Amino acid sequence: MLLFLCTAVSVRSEELTYKVRIHLKSSATGMGELYYDTGAGFVQGQSVAQTVTASQTLEAIDFDLPAGIRLTGLRLDPLDVPGTFEIGEAEIYSPDGKILRKLASSSFLPEQQLMTLSRNAKTLVVEAPAGSFYPVLRINLGEPLRLPRRPRTGDVVLHWTLTLVALTLLVITVLRRFRSDTFQRIRSWFDVLPLSGVDSIARKISDPHLIVFDRVSLMILGAAAAVFLLCSGLKLHGSSSAFWDFYIAGKKPQTGVLLGEPKLFRMDEWSVFTPNIFSQIYSKPAFSATNQSVGGGTTVLFWSSPVNHFSELPRFHLWAFHFLPVDFAFSVYWNLKGLILFTGTFLLLMLLTDSRPLLSGAGALWIYFSSITQWWFSHCLPEAIGFGSLTLVAGAYLILTRKRGLLWTAAIALIIAALNFALIFYPPFTIPVMWVMVCTGIGVFWERGK
Numbered sequence: 001m002l003l004f005l006c007t008a009v010s011v012r013s014e015e016l017t018y019k020v021r022i023h024l025k026s027s028a029t030g031m032g033e034l035y036y037d038t039g040a041g042f043v044q045g046q047s048v049a050q051t052v053t054a055s056q057t058l059e060a061i062d063f064d065l066p067a068g069i070r071l072t073g074l075r076l077d078p079l080d081v082p083g084t085f086e087i088g089e090a091e092i093y094s095p096d097g098k099i100l101r102k103l104a105s106s107s108f109l110p111e112q113q114l115m116t117l118s119r120n121a122k123t124l125v126v127e128a129p130a131g132s133f134y135p136v137l138r139i140n141l142g143e144p145l146r147l148p149r150r151p152r153t154g155d156v157v158l159h160w161t162l163t164l165v166a167l168t169l170l171v172i173t174v175l176r177r178f179r180s181d182t183f184q185r186i187r188s189w190f191d192v193l194p195l196s197g198v199d200s201i202a203r204k205i206s207d208p209h210l211i212v213f214d215r216v217s218l219m220i221l222g223a224a225a226a227v228f229l230l231c232s233g234l235k236l237h238g239s240s241s242a243f244w245d246f247y248i249a250g251k252k253p254q255t256g257v258l259l260g261e262p263k264l265f266r267m268d269e270w271s272v273f274t275p276n277i278f279s280q281i282y283s284k285p286a287f288s289a290t291n292q293s294v295g296g297g298t299t300v301l302f303w304s305s306p307v308n309h310f311s312e313l314p315r316f317h318l319w320a321f322h323f324l325p326v327d328f329a330f331s332v333y334w335n336l337k338g339l340i341l342f343t344g345t346f347l348l349l350m351l352l353t354d355s356r357p358l359l360s361g362a363g364a365l366w367i368y369f370s371s372i373t374q375w376w377f378s379h380c381l382p383e384a385i386g387f388g389s390l391t392l393v394a395g396a397y398l399i400l401t402r403k404r405g406l407l408w409t410a411a412i413a414l415i416i417a418a419l420n421f422a423l424i425f426y427p428p429f430t431i432p433v434m435w436v437m438v439c440t441g442i443g444v445f446w447e448r449g450k
Helices: 002-010 155-179 179-191 196-205 217-231 244-250 267-282 316-322 326-352 357-369 371-375 381-400 404-422 425-449
Strands: 018-026 030-037 045-051 058-063 069-071 073-077 083-093 100-105 109-111 113-118 124-128 138-139 143-148
Touching: 002 217, 018 030, 030 058, 030 069, 045 058, 083 404, 100 143, 217 326, 217 357, 244 267, 267 316, 267 326, 316 326, 326 357, 326 425, 357 371, 371 381, 381 404, 381 425
Parallel strands: none
Antiparallel strands: 018 058, 018 083, 030 045, 030 073, 069 143, 073 138, 083 100, 083 124, 109 138, 113 124
């Protein structure tokens, strides 16, 4: 548990930023610079630089603005070399992707070393003649705009992590104080259910030296599997890919969203990993190991993308893309990530808590819904934690169990989990998880191997 507490505090501690998106077409390549005025005029310390490349169409260029300021004015120095520039609309975005203000092309006012060639309702065309080195466009905001300071993600994660720690300790304290009454009533409710078949399975897969299963633990695992089947059957997932409705069609990114809203800052998911998966499906040939849209060579093998390659044999969470409709397959893939994470952490906590299913289930849910896990859910963090936990549990069974059936099951599970963990090519996740699993494993083998 300390791993996830420490990781939650240390990752993503930077403050989210606002963005000014300007649609610009340039005849030359150079460096553009956006100055923002907070009341003291335009100064060098309050500017953002961005590369502007020559293009034949309007290109969206993003400039970051800090939070916690009162924005009174903007100034664009479109390029540091002569050229012709066509400027369309601009927008100011909040960190969660909402448009705070739209700026029409009429808001851009040529001020220095620029000649106006044409202007209409949608675009402004200006020219910086030969010899120009400091063209300036002032942007009329109309009214000042406040950009509220958002809590740093690291602070939010720390706050909620400590809150969950306090709540967990409180619940454990209450249960321990009244365990002879309330806690035992909960357990006795499970005991009176007519689940003799479940009890039989629990006895067969239990090992008194490792994990002792009962009907409570099996019902928790069964509930996790049922949630997976239900969400997959309903084609539910947590992707923010609805943002493409905004970028492609200019609509609000709400198509198909049932709960919550897509987040712009989850760009790694909706603009990288999910498009890479779809590119593998729709490219010709499909599922190629050398998809140039994803990267040169065989870089597609380094990510969780479906591919016709022997390395996908153990990666069962990608198999659905090969034989199910794409929307159904994507939902199965998304929810399998969660099932792997929950199952792995639940079994590991069962091993570490002397087979306490309710406490282990609460801990697994805590890890699942923690801020760090949800932030990186679309990346490989759920698989890294889940397969790392399963590798440790399977390794413990392989070395310590005395039941032949469990020994063979553990051997197969260890091969699959270890291969999947090894195929996650993201050291910032896998290396910390690996070291924690190694240290935890040493403790388990030292205690259980006596």
